[in-house]
Amino acid sequence: MRAEGLQGAVLVVKTSSTTDHRPARAGRTGETPERDFVALGIALAAIVLFVGTAGAVIPNLVKAWHGMAAPPDKALTNALLLNIALVLLGWHRYKALAAELASRRKSEGEARRLADLDHLTGCHNRRSFTALLGDLLSGLERREQALAAIAVDLDNFKKVNDLHGHQMGDEVLRNTAERIERLLPDGAILARLGGDEFVCVVPYHPQVPDRIDQLTARMIEQVGRPVHRDAVAVDVTISIGIASSRQIDDMRNGTASAQKLMHKADIAMYHAKKQGKNRFYWFEPSMENELRFRNELEAGIRRGISRDEFRPYYEQQIDLDTGKLVGFEMLARWESPEMGVVGPDIFIPIAEEIGVIGEMSERLIAQAFEDAKEWDAELTLSVNISPVQMRDPWFAQKLLKLLVQHNFPPDRLDIEITETCLHENVGMVRSMITSLRNQGVHISLDDFGTGYSSLSQLRSLPFDRLKIDRTFIAELKEEEQSAKLVDAIVAMSDGLKLPVTAEGIENEVVLEALQRLGKMKGQGYHYGRPEPAAEVLQRLGQQDLLAKEKRDNVTKIDFTKPEPNRGGDSRAG
Structure with a gap:
């Protein structure tokens, strides 16, 4: 984008200038007189x-x-x-x-x-930028121009500091500021708000907003070039949010108006991160509503953990060869007083992002241990572990401590980890798996086929079982290619002497296709939706699969009769 297209709208010196844009403040009485x-x-x-x-x-x-x-x-x-x-x-x-x-x-x-300046990059800081933007907004009502606030945030910047040190992180920040500033037209201002957050304001004509699109696209391209320091090259990407001064009702409130415009740009930037990062979005009112709902969810999740609103539900696992119930997978559900029963696809990603997944998971596992102690001793309990928890070097010790506290047999526990865990720190994962297996805990590789596990990893890591992802299983009735892929996975597992569990069995057609492939366990809605602990006890009582001390205390019910509507659709997932 040519800079001359934006010139002449607002006369503001760019960041590299050392001129103070605000009038000098008068000294206190008696301290700075012109003469003694x-x-x-x-x-x-x-x-x-x-x-x-x-x-x-x-x-x-x-x-x-x-x-x-x-x-x-x-x-x-x-x-x-x-x-x-x-x-x-x-x-x-x-x-x-x-x-x-x-x-x-x-x-x-x-x-x-x-x-008024950021000591590391030489840009304006938050205080001076907010004051300058407020002054610009106040003077805009007399012009036909508009201002675009562009919020810039580096993606995964914490990893740069963790892997290469803070000196490399500082170098990345300086390079980012320099590359952005070189692209800015006359009249633009750049500021570093703190950490890896930058913001700039650029004047533009409302009838040609595509000039801002071109500018931000060039920012993404230029900042994305590698940063070199001490023979080390670091690649970074940025997420950008844009808000226009035309989206503010009143621009005469100075600092307050500036903060509103910056907030809208921030909302658009977080939306860009949510959509996959390394891209830009203009602010839309729906984004603000979405963010407000997100904040309410975060607050609700924190409250729900302290109030034990997160409960374990259980999905049956069946031996496909005999049709016998062999265990359950524990699935989390949020029994929210305001929203009803909420599935894990809603709250698990948020819990991971806000850092409460560990506490939530430990509470759920502890409750699941107590529930499973009332089942027959032959039934297993499978628990899916978040990749975030696998980054905790003390995770194995915490889990073993829970086993001891609740007196639950380790050989009845099956921990499921996803393929993505293997690529973050395979050494730590190997250490955790070994520690748990040495105590008798079984380890399954979950969602197999969706990641990038290699045969060498499968051979070097001591897994006990593979779980084929439901996306392959669900297509068995329609796609011949999917059947061949599942057949290949089963053949490979046989060669590695790893038993298989198939997820997502939805109907009889899929079940019959799997039965033809060999012996394995399966689970899915064909056998019923996940149930809370009380309903599991009733089911097990019907099948005489309770612990001995519980068999005479549970009323058996006939599961062949229609059950009352318990809102099964809301618990799906």
Whole structure:
């Protein structure tokens, strides 16, 4: 985009300038006067006194020097000399104070300038940028121009610091600021708000917003180039959100209007991150509603954990060869007083992002241990572990501690981890798997086929079972290619001596196709939807699969009769 297309709208010096855009603040009373009037007054008084005294003494001194008169009075002569000393002293003091005050004014001006800049990148900081943007917005109502606030955030910047150190992180931030600034047209302002967040404001004509699109596209391209330091190259991407001053009702509120515009740009930037990062979006009102709902969900999740609103539900696992119930997979459900029963696809990603997935999972697992102790000792319990939890080096110890606290047999527990965990830190994953298996816990590789597991990883990591992802299983009735893929996975598992579990069995057609492929376990809605603990106990009582001490205490029901509507659709997933 050519810069001349945006020139002339607003006259603002770009970030690289050291000019202070705001008027200098007046000093406090008595601290920074233009002159020291006390010292100057003393000097002037001494000069007046000198004139009066010299008029009487100097003529007599001249006459006495030529022998024409008697020497002048000694007191007057001494007074004249003292008067001269006072004049010199007062003038010297005045000059010294004037120089000191000039130096102080210069230092205060420099301090004010530095207070408005980010020390690392040289950009404006949040305080000065907000004030400047407020002034620009206030003056816009008299013009036909508009301002675009562009919020920029580096994607996965924390990994740069973690992997390469903070010096490399600082280098990336400096390079980002320089690359963005080189692209900005005249009249634009760039600021670093803190961390890896930047924002710039660019004037544009409302009828040609595509100029802003072109600018942001070039930002993504230029910032995405590798940053080199000490023979190390780091690739970074950015997510951008854009908001227009035309989206603000009142632009005359100065700082308040600036903060509203920046907030809208932030919302658009977070939307860009949610949509996959390394892209830009203009702000739309629906994004604000979505963010508000997201914030309500976050608050609700935190409250729900403390109030035990997250409950374990259980999905049956069946031996496809015999049709016998062999265990259950624990699935989380949120029994929210406001929203009803919420599926994990809604709250699990948010819990992972806000850092509460560990606490939530530990509570659910502890409850599942207590529930499963009332089942027959032959039934297993499968628990899916979040990749976020696998980053915790103490996860294995925490899980083993829960097993001991609840006196649950380790050989009845099957931990399921996804393929994505293998690519983040395979060494840590191997250590955790080994620790758990040494205590008798079984480990399954979940969602197999959707990631990038290699045969070498399957052979080197001590897995006990593979779970074929439901996307392949669900298409068995329609896609011949999917049947071949599932057949290949089953054949490979046989070669590796790893038993298989098939997820997502929805009907008899899929079941029959799997039965032809060999022995395996299966689960899916064909056998029923996930149920809370109380309903599981009723089902197990019907099948005489309760723990011995529970068999005589549970009322058996006939599952062949229609059940009352328990809102099964809301628990799907």
